[in-house]
Amino acid sequence: KAGVTQTPRYLIKTRGQQVTLSCSPISGHRSVSWYQQTPGQGLQFLFEYFSETQRNKGNFPGRFSGRQFSNSRSEMNVSTLELGDSALYLCASSFRQGAGDTQYFGPGTRLTVL
Amino acid sequence: DAKTTQPTSMDCAEGRAANLPCNHSTISGNEYVYWYRQIHSQGPQYIIHGLKNNETNEMASLIITEDRKSSTLILPHATLRDTAVYYCIVRVYGQNFVFGPGTRLSVLP
Numbered sequence: 001k002a003g004v005t006q007t008p009r010y011l012i013k014t015r016g017q018q019v020t021l022s023c024s025p026i027s028g029h030r031s032v033s034w035y036q037q038t039p040g041q042g043l044q045f046l047f048e049y050f051s052e053t054q055r056n057k058g059n060f061p062g063r064f065s066g067r068q069f070s071n072s073r074s075e076m077n078v079s080t081l082e083l084g085d086s087a088l089y090l091c092a093s094s095f096r097q098g099a100g101d102t103q104y105f106g107p108g109t110r111l112t113v114l
Numbered sequence: 115d116a117k118t119t120q121p122t123s124m125d126c127a128e129g130r131a132a133n134l135p136c137n138h139s140t141i142s143g144n145e146y147v148y149w150y151r152q153i154h155s156q157g158p159q160y161i162i163h164g165l166k167n168n169e170t171n172e173m174a175s176l177i178i179t180e181d182r183k184s185s186t187l188i189l190p191h192a193t194l195r196d197t198a199v200y201y202c203i204v205r206v207y208g209q210n211f212v213f214g215p216g217t218r219l220s221v222l223p
Contacts (some may be wrong), residue, residue: 004157033210043158043201043213056210090157092211102148103211105157 002027004093004106012112018079021109025072025093031055032074033103034066037088046089049074050096078111086113117141117204123218126196132189134217136202139183146205147178149187151198152216158201161187192221 005024013019025032033056034046045058049068066076072093078085088110092103119137126132138147146165150158162169162176164185169176175188189196201216 035213042215043211045210045212048210058210088155092157102160102163104160105150107157108155110155 004091004104006089006091006106006109008109009107010110010112012114013081014114015081015083017081018077019081019111020075020077021089021091021111023074023076023091023093023106025074025091026104029093029095029104030072031094031096031101031103032068032072033092033094034074034076035090035092036060037090037108038084038086043090046076081113083113085111087111117145117206117212118202118214120200120202120214120217122215123220125220125222126189126192128194128221128223129191132187132192132196132219132221134187134189134200134202134219135184136187137184138202138204141182141204142206147176147182147185148201148203148205148211149174149176150201150203150211150213151196151219152201153195153198158213161200192219194221194223197221 031050033048037043048056052068063079068074088108090108092105094101094103148163149161152158164176178185199216
């Protein structure tokens with residue numbers, strides 16, 4: 001079974017631009033979560049989608065948004081990019097939503113904001 | 115904030131068992147203990163998880179104390195490829211994973 005895939009793997013943008021990142025979960029998985037990883041803050045939860053609905057949201061500004069499609073694929077969007085948005089953005093999928101369910105991570109998208 | 119406490123770093127000789135401790139003294143009855151690892155700049159890799167009982171899979175063993183306030187991840191025969199940051203996470207029901215800084219394990223030849 002193929003793992004979680006994320007595109008693109010690397011991205012360079014300039015301040016003020018917007019960016020869209022894509023995540024394809026493991027086949028059959030319906031929950032997709034997004035995380036941001038920076039050297040200073042570590043791995044931080046952005047949001048989770050399950051059955052096309054946002055179920056949980058982390059403490060990030062409204063510039064960060066996401067959506068999930070009927071095939072469980074997910075996109076996240078960051079508008080008005082800031083230098084501090086440079087990070088590794090990770091997507092994780094799980095079969096369902098719950099404390100005992102395991103999340104499997106993709107390789108991440110490395111975003112650099114200049 | 116993360117609900118776990120882990121040593122910042124540990125060393126282990128290649129071929130020996132690596133025992134990574136984790137303290138989670140405020141864990142609730144329905145919270146699972148998860149272990150992930152992250153090799154430099156890659157996505158975190160799932161290792162193992164458990165609720166109350168000890169668990170073993172092809173990668174590692176998880177030993178949870180009877181009071182569930184701490185656990186130990188055991189890599190039975192560490193190799194150089196096991197060098198990574200290891201995260202111990204207590205998953206709050208209905209919430210997503212909260213990652214702490216983890217333990218940086220260095221496997222030495």
